[in-house]
Amino acid sequence: MTRALWTHLVKDLRIEWRSLDAIISMLFFSGLVVVLFSIAFDPRGAFSQQIAGGVLCVATMFASVSALNQAWAREIRHQVMDAQRMAPAPGAELLLAKVIVNFLFVSIVQVALAPFFFIFYNLHIAGQAWLLLLVLPLGTWALVSNGVFFAALAMSSRNRELLLSLILFPIFIPALLAMVQATGAIFTGESDPMLWIKLLLGYDIIFTTVSLLLFDVVFHAE
Amino acid sequence: MKKLAIGLYAAVTAGLMVWGYYQAIYVAPNDAMQGEIFRIIYYHVPSFATAFTFFSISFLGSIGYLSFRRSRPEWAQMADAWALAGAEVGVVFCSVGLTTGPLWARRAWGIWWTWDARLTTTLVLWLIYVSYLLLRRFSAGPQMQTLAAVLGIFGALDVPIVYMANRWWRTQHPAPVFGGGEGSGMDPSMVGALLWNMLAWFAWGALILVLRYNVERKQQKIDEAEATAALNA
Numbered sequence: 223m224t225r226a227l228w229t230h231l232v233k234d235l236r237i238e239w240r241s242l243d244a245i246i247s248m249l250f251f252s253g254l255v256v257v258l259f260s261i262a263f264d265p266r267g268a269f270s271q272q273i274a275g276g277v278l279c280v281a282t283m284f285a286s287v288s289a290l291n292q293a294w295a296r297e298i299r300h301q302v303m304d305a306q307r308m309a310p311a312p313g314a315e316l317l318l319a320k321v322i323v324n325f326l327f328v329s330i331v332q333v334a335l336a337p338f339f340f341i342f343y344n345l346h347i348a349g350q351a352w353l354l355l356l357v358l359p360l361g362t363w364a365l366v367s368n369g370v371f372f373a374a375l376a377m378s379s380r381n382r383e384l385l386l387s388l389i390l391f392p393i394f395i396p397a398l399l400a401m402v403q404a405t406g407a408i409f410t411g412e413s414d415p416m417l418w419i420k421l422l423l424g425y426d427i428i429f430t431t432v433s434l435l436l437f438d439v440v441f442h443a444e
Numbered sequence: 445m446k447k448l449a450i451g452l453y454a455a456v457t458a459g460l461m462v463w464g465y466y467q468a469i470y471v472a473p474n475d476a477m478q479g480e481i482f483r484i485i486y487y488h489v490p491s492f493a494t495a496f497t498f499f500s501i502s503f504l505g506s507i508g509y510l511s512f513r514r515s516r517p518e519w520a521q522m523a524d525a526w527a528l529a530g531a532e533v534g535v536v537f538c539s540v541g542l543t544t545g546p547l548w549a550r551r552a553w554g555i556w557w558t559w560d561a562r563l564t565t566t567l568v569l570w571l572i573y574v575s576y577l578l579l580r581r582f583s584a585g586p587q588m589q590t591l592a593a594v595l596g597i598f599g600a601l602d603v604p605i606v607y608m609a610n611r612w613w614r615t616q617h618p619a620p621v622f623g624g625g626e627g628s629g630m631d632p633s634m635v636g637a638l639l640w641n642m643l644a645w646f647a648w649g650a651l652i653l654v655l656r657y658n659v660e661r662k663q664q665k666i667d668e669a670e671a672t673a674a675l676n677a
Contacts, residue, residue: 368598372595375579375591375594375595376579376582376583378583378585378587378591379579379582379583379584379588379591380582380583380584381582382582385578385579385582388575388578388579389575389576389578389579389595391571392568392571392572392574392575392599392602393572393598393599393602395568395571395602395606396568396602396605396606396609399609400609417612418612421605421608421609421612424605425605428601428605429598429601432597432598432601436594436597439510439590439594440590440591440594443587443590443591
């Protein structure tokens with residue numbers, strides 16, 4: 223890990239630690255989504271096992287958008303962005319640092335949300351529970367790495383907060399599908415999630431690589 | 445001269461479309477299993493073939509823009525105009541395909557829509573290119589072209605992944621009619637009508653594509669002239 227990456231990482235963590243804005247808003251929002259879904263779909267018995275994976279993934283997805291919108295907005299004030307552009311450090315390290323930071327935030331939210339989720343949906347895991355430790359991080363990484371990249375892409379536009387969701391969600395669909403299918407398979411224990419985990423892994427590798435390669439183009443676009 | 449050529453081409457295209465319609469509705473026989481409703485294939489398949497071709501043009505245009513934006517600005521502008529025209533006209537043709545599909549499915553399957561591999565892939569493709577057009581609308585200035593090109597590349601990368609994901613998921617769309625396994629292929633009496641319609645719709649799409657490209661090039665030149673005038677003022 224190089225110094226530029228480390229500096230960005232520590233800086234973003236410190237900013238978040240002082241306000242906890244992103245984590246608190248995400249936590250509350252994803253909690254709301256879980257409650258709203260359980261009201262809308264009345265999850266009882268086997269049905270709750272089937273939809274729980276999807277609800278968890280969609281709740282994470284909606285919640286993380288609020289944090290992703292903040293990811294770059296913090297840098298706009300006081301022309302920090304322009305300073306970043308002039309800095310001799312490669313843009314890819316800045317992107318990677320932001321992805322790691324937001325990945326940590328979303329993961330913290332997932333861990334905090336998990337107990338409520340199990341209570342509200344009366345879940346018991348029929349499949350191999352440890353695989354969730356693979357599926358959720360992979361899916362979150364897919365969401366966050368694309369999300370941070372597209373937040374940078376949408377930053378210079380009018381109504382950028384709306385635009386982020388509009389361009390992120392269509393691209394994220396295959397990862398969402400894989401994540402939902404894998405968590406569903408683990409909760410119900412009826413099928414093997416390995417295929418979906420491989421798909422998630424492939425998606426992560428492809429899109430993270432492309433993001434890192436193309437980030438300088440987006441970052442210096444003018 | 446240029447206008448005359450475009451006019452002639454448009455006339456030929458119109459003729460082709462009339463001929464294609466005649467072939468599809470009057471010449472081709474009824475399908476043994478599906479009856480009349482199968483004739484929608486003469487519009488469904490050409491629309492998607494055209495849409496996918498134009499999306500590929502858009503993808504190539506995006507790559508071209510990013511490659512040339514520093515070295516050859518003029519080429520980059522042309523590539524960007526192709527990227528925009530391909531995406532816009534592609535979305536229109538894709539919408540036609542997405543409309544004719546459910547019309548057929550309602551009769552053949554008894555349902556309008558199913559979340560099957562090809563249907564989902566196409567819908568996601570459509571969503572991606574609509575979001576691409578939205579990005580172009582919401583962003584302004586020269587950086588918009590760069591951002592749009594990046595999104596164009598991301599979108600194109602996503603399509604094969606969506607397709608594979610859905611193949612593993614579930615599939616209901618008819619197996620490929622051409623080059624598929626046993627029972628695939630079309631009766632020779634139907635192939636002619638399909639090829640004529642393919643040609644007609646492709647010619648029509650190309651006409652719109654070129655017109656859209658020219659409009660965008662003109663717009664680029666107007667913008668450039670305005671920018672220059674503002675600098676000199």
